Amino acid sequence: MTADQGAAVPSTDPRSPLPDPADIRHRIAAAAGAALLAAGLILVMFVLPAEFGVDPLGTGARVGLLDLGLTGQQVQALEQAAASGEAGQAALIAPQERAFQTETVEFTVGPREGMEYKYRLDQGEALLFSWRTPTPVAYEFHAEPDGAPRGYAQTYEKNQASQASGTLTAPFSGIHGWYWENLSDQTITVTLTTAGYYNLAHEFRANAPVKNKVFQ
Numbered sequence: 001m002t003a004d005q006g007a008a009v010p011s012t013d014p015r016s017p018l019p020d021p022a023d024i025r026h027r028i029a030a031a032a033g034a035a036l037l038a039a040g041l042i043l044v045m046f047v048l049p050a051e052f053g054v055d056p057l058g059t060g061a062r063v064g065l066l067d068l069g070l071t072g073q074q075v076q077a078l079e080q081a082a083a084s085g086e087a088g089q090a091a092l093i094a095p096q097e098r099a100f101q102t103e104t105v106e107f108t109v110g111p112r113e114g115m116e117y118k119y120r121l122d123q124g125e126a127l128l129f130s131w132r133t134p135t136p137v138a139y140e141f142h143a144e145p146d147g148a149p150r151g152y153a154q155t156y157e158k159n160q161a162s163q164a165s166g167t168l169t170a171p172f173s174g175i176h177g178w179y180w181e182n183l184s185d186q187t188i189t190v191t192l193t194t195a196g197y198y199n200l201a202h203e204f205r206a207n208a209p210v211k212n213k214v215f216q
Helices: 021-052 059-063 065-084 086-090
Strands: 101-109 114-121 126-145 154-169 174-182 188-196 200-205 211-214
Touching: 101 114, 101 174, 114 126, 114 188, 174 188, 174 200
Parallel strands: none
Antiparallel strands: 101 188, 114 174, 114 200, 126 154, 126 174, 126 188, 200 211
16 A cells, blocks of 8 residues: 555535534624623723723722722812813912901900801902801801992891801802891800901991991
8 A cells, every 4th residue: 555545635525514504603602692791790890980980799899999089080070170260260379469467356245145256258269257146146257349239238147146257258259257246145145256357347236326447
């Protein structure tokens, strides 16, 4: 027998079975399904925590991707706020030609009596304040805009308390301050501490002339 006679020759028998088309489709579908499953697992386990801060399986937190996603969301929110102008409004700077003022004043208020104390502020100027009384009083934090009708006031806050603190940025030019009413049968003292760019203050009491204070 020669070498050519002993070599294996591919079968050319037309009767050899061909691959089943259904089997081929099944294998392709199985491979596609496995690929989709793998992609879905990658999405849920890694992409969602890292990109969107969503971690349904907890894998993002375990491998440190969740914090990355949350940080990304915060950065995106800040960038969107800056683009829309919100950050610019929050960071508004209002230059002043004069130094800010500070004062601590005390007012004596008789039983069932009331009084007002207000500062002159231009639009955009800030007023930091803190006041206290020994017993709760009825108070109203309000302002009278320049050019408003006589007797008109815009209320910021109205309540009963023995202390309050905060910051006011004047929405308009005018006088801004408080009315305190002593609800008790004893004389009390209102202690007020403020800081701001005011240059004038007014003290109002019933049946008494207005007291004006000028700040240099």
